[in-house]
Amino acid sequence: MADSRLALHAQGKVYIDEVFDAVAAVGQAKAKYGQENVVDATIGSLCDEDEKLVLLPTVEKVFRGLGNNDINAYSNSRGLPEYHSAAITQTFGDNKPEAYIEAVATPGGSGAVHNLIWNYANIGDAVLTHDWYWQPYSVLCSDSLHRLETFSFFDEQLQFNIKSFEKKVYELLAKQETLVVILNTPNHNPTGYTLTDAEWDQVLLTINQCAKGNKTITLLVDIAYIDYLAEPNKGRKFMKKFSSLSKNVFTAFSFSMSKGFTLYGQRMGALIGVSQDKNAIEEFVNATNITCRSRWSNLSRAAMTTMIGIYKDQTLLDQVGRERYQYVEIMRQRAKVFVQEAKDANLKILPYCGGFFITVPATDPVATSNRLRQSNIYVVPVANGMRIAVCAVPTKKMYGFAGKVAEALANS
Template identity: 45%
Template structure:
């Protein structure tokens, strides 16, 4: 018998992250065979064409110019006031919705997801997400004693599956009074899919119908971690306008992260932004989430918050950052376009890619396919329903021919 003194809720927990495991295997192969011989498609961060980790030059310049006091001092639990103001512009752009709005600083985008699960679901209740999802969603739910369920994201025509979403929402609200729906768009992780404006209209129609049922509340958590690499900056933000004027028992929370848009992955800085037609709901939103911040990390990274506030308060700095983002957006798009073209040519099935760091290949045996790809020194991430390719991290020269090799591995494994 294994000795354990952990509390009952903690027994048996262990983090076995497939993404970091796949990356470790790629790093080991590169050490053995040389970096040029290895394709590492596991990393959820931008690498340039020489496979160096990218930091936006203007972001680095602003960050390194901060005075020591800004680098080391505590920040308020809720976040620096200037940050909380500027992060609304960073998130919404010209599409700020009508209503009562407030932001709470969080430890990356993950921190906001944590708070939403903890504060809007009771123990034993279930969060809802699509069947293609970032694995940490489920880990967060499991750790806090909440359940996690999914609906089929795409129908047989690879269109957003509104009927499946409605059926699952109806099923959940027959069992619990609060619905927490985790929706990752635009530039969905792990598929690169983005909901259209019509899709979002359909989602909100379903949520309003659900909220009309007596005693029911709806929380829509919109995870926009990849929005700054999702397309033209104002166009992809138009969905936010749709969050205004919703019933008082529908709370929209936008999960914003500095990890990707500012290339500050390890600084763990983000915000959860509440939008409601009711002032009391937003007052409660700020109160309970600040309280949970105090009870977890206390306060977050001051210099990263100051960096965002400085950039979004200076038009010249902001324009420079926008140009730098667009350069890397175009770089990632070129990689995805080439993979998509070659996938079509060789008959490799893939989910519809719009934008973002990743694209996905549906497969019955993803673990076996990824293992087979190791023979070609290609490293990808096996998911429950397929294989994730991080086009953000693979230079164009290594993208060439990659789809055919993935297809060959799939044929060898699934024949």
């Protein structure tokens, strides 16, 4: 008998959840020493200053006020049209590109990334992203029979590494006809970096130059953390640049209600396609809709109708904006303490602009994280560093944190 009953393409899969071990360990520490004595920087969700998971009050009110039909009835596979227009408005704000724009509903941003990779990368091809990245990109690629390759996000001076990006795009397009590029910005996970408008110009120049003849590029901008921009309008200015891309470039945005509307468990998002070419957008809708139908049939109507309800009433929309903004401020305060103390302790951190996480580079992240646990501090070791969730640690526990990380690094 063969060693495996699985189909050839499904054999040998083992999911290693990099957060799992840290989350289990921090749970045990809280039970043993009490929550007040433990710093839990592992959680990837927004927590208030009492360490409770945040559900924005207005989102909760609209959600709990839904009638049976809005909760229980089937949706269609592509999602509700009013939801599409709300997701598009939420994504672009005042900076909508002049282009054809359409959306399909997806289970969170994760579903949007999957849908894009499946429909735009040829099987077996490489998908390109930065070397600091949200780990699931890797399985999202491998499970759909693609592979993830990376460019160096930062150069020696910790500036965006356009040279590495350019080199990788040229290199991969010499080998394949089409290339999917994923850029996670603003408020990148795990570093908190946001590409500047000038860096966007360089990225788009490279993409426009490389996508010609029979070569095409699909750029996916993963905007999971966009709603936590300190200046939402200014931070979306780069989107206008998508008004004048070559016909060989297709752009998409992965929108998520998880962070911006604090509805992580409702699994709601959207893949939003942008193109100068009407045919390209029609093709986008047709292909991605079939993927919706075949993978998950249709999605949480309750989450969609919550978004629709909020968008129908400007007062509610403004209220959600205000409630969310309080947490932008809280996270800014938490990060400010960490960044300042890191500076004082000569601790190198990656450039943080905003959002849920700060990253400290480390040569042996597991050893340093384990050393930190001796001080009851729990972080998530990632490929070349440690991810610190400023979204979850209350301000009072940020004091002294960076110093402890510096000490652990020196001693591990």
